[in-house]
Amino acid sequence: MREHPDDLRAFVRRLPKTETHLHLEGALPYELLQRLDATKFAAPPASWAPDFRFGSFAEFDQLIIGLLSPWFVSAARYHEAAAVVFRRLAEQNVRYVEISFHLPIVEFIADRGEAILQAILEAAPPGLTVRVFAGLVRDCYAGPMPAVIADALRWRWLAGFDLHGHEALPLEDWTVDVWRRARAAGKEMKAHAGEFGGAANVRLAVERLGVRRVQHGVRAVDDPAVVALLAREGVTLDITPISNVKLGVVSSLRAHPLRHLLAAGVRCTISTDDPLIFGNTLTDEYEGLANEAGFSGAELVQLARNGFEVGTMPEPVRTAALAELAGMERPG
Numbered sequence: 443m444r445e446h447p448d449d450l451r452a453f454v455r456r457l458p459k460t461e462t463h464l465h466l467e468g469a470l471p472y473e474l475l476q477r478l479d480a481t482k483f484a485a486p487p488a489s490w491a492p493d494f495r496f497g498s499f500a501e502f503d504q505l506i507i508g509l510l511s512p513w514f515v516s517a518a519r520y521h522e523a524a525a526v527v528f529r530r531l532a533e534q535n536v537r538y539v540e541i542s543f544h545l546p547i548v549e550f551i552a553d554r555g556e557a558i559l560q561a562i563l564e565a566a567p568p569g570l571t572v573r574v575f576a577g578l579v580r581d582c583y584a585g586p587m588p589a590v591i592a593d594a595l596r597w598r599w600l601a602g603f604d605l606h607g608h609e610a611l612p613l614e615d616w617t618v619d620v621w622r623r624a625r626a627a628g629k630e631m632k633a634h635a636g637e638f639g640g641a642a643n644v645r646l647a648v649e650r651l652g653v654r655r656v657q658h659g660v661r662a663v664d665d666p667a668v669v670a671l672l673a674r675e676g677v678t679l680d681i682t683p684i685s686n687v688k689l690g691v692v693s694s695l696r697a698h699p700l701r702h703l704l705a706a707g708v709r710c711t712i713s714t715d716d717p718l719i720f721g722n723t724l725t726d727e728y729e730g731l732a733n734e735a736g737f738s739g740a741e742l743v744q745l746a747r748n749g750f751e752v753g754t755m756p757e758p759v760r761t762a763a764l765a766e767l768a769g770m771e772r773p774g
């Protein structure tokens with residue numbers, strides 16, 4: 443798609459959009475940190491520069507922990523951050539968001555996990571459907587967490603769980619059990635896989651955890667049998683192109699396997715992952731695909747449509763967005 447930049451921006455702005463791979467801690471608006479400590483947080487991290495590349499996941503981890511830990515000390519702080527994040531999404535014509543928070547944080551703050559969930563949900567503005575997921579990490583099943591997780595299975599307004607963290611760690615048996623019980627309770631279950639881990643991790647997420655929503659999943663392209671499995675089982679990959687480039691999962695947007703996956707019949711959506719670290723917006727993601735990877739207007743419409751097809755929004759929200767998208771196959 444080669445449009446005048448203003449035309450492209452207007453087109454992307456008009457697209458009704460979804461964000462289905464977003465971490466609330468990783469979406470903390472930088473100005474909130476600046477308000478906390480104007481000296482320490484005088485300038486955004488170097489990783490906001492478009493050409494920035496992380497040397498390792500450990501480098502990313504260290505940066506994000508240093509930025510988010512001063513802020514996320516209470517449910518009230520979650521509410522405050524979520525209100526700004528949601529307002530910005532609504533301004534970009536995002537209608538539906540799936541956002542996760544790091545449930546093991548309850549080990550370090552006084553508020554309970556259900557209070558954090560409520561605080562986030564209460565920040566949703568009119569016109570934006572919000573679904574909140576509890577993020578867990580592969581090795582978190584210790585101390586108070588088994589009881590916290592058992593409790594969370596009963597939180598009515600919790601959309602589901604999302605498995606985060608280092609993919610190099612093994613998939614532990616408790617995860618399989620919790621994911622099975624939560625699915626049986628009607629929760630939408632997700633897992634991060636196929637980012638730094640290989641295609642085998644994506645297969646494990648689908649076959650052992652039973653998820654139909656994989657966050658990232660891009661390394662599935664290394665094994666055609668896994669790509670075929672994703673297409674056959676109707677698995678959706680919630681892909682974050684700019685994050686993938688900056689973390690070195692792919693070398694560039696042009697080299698991103700997104701188009702290959704779509705052509706193979708795998709449903710993919712587009713999201714921002716951790717905008718606090720990457721300095722990206724959802725608009726940047728769509729514009730980047732158009733400008734750097736040659737995505738057409740029709741392809742951008744399809745990506746937006748995929749989010750509305752897979753999300754668990756009220757039917758009138760879905761129907762209205764899909765009708766608008768049907769009229770936008772190409773820019774004006």
Ligand SMILES: [Zn+2]
Nearest residue numbers: 463634657715
């Ligand atoms: Zn993620």
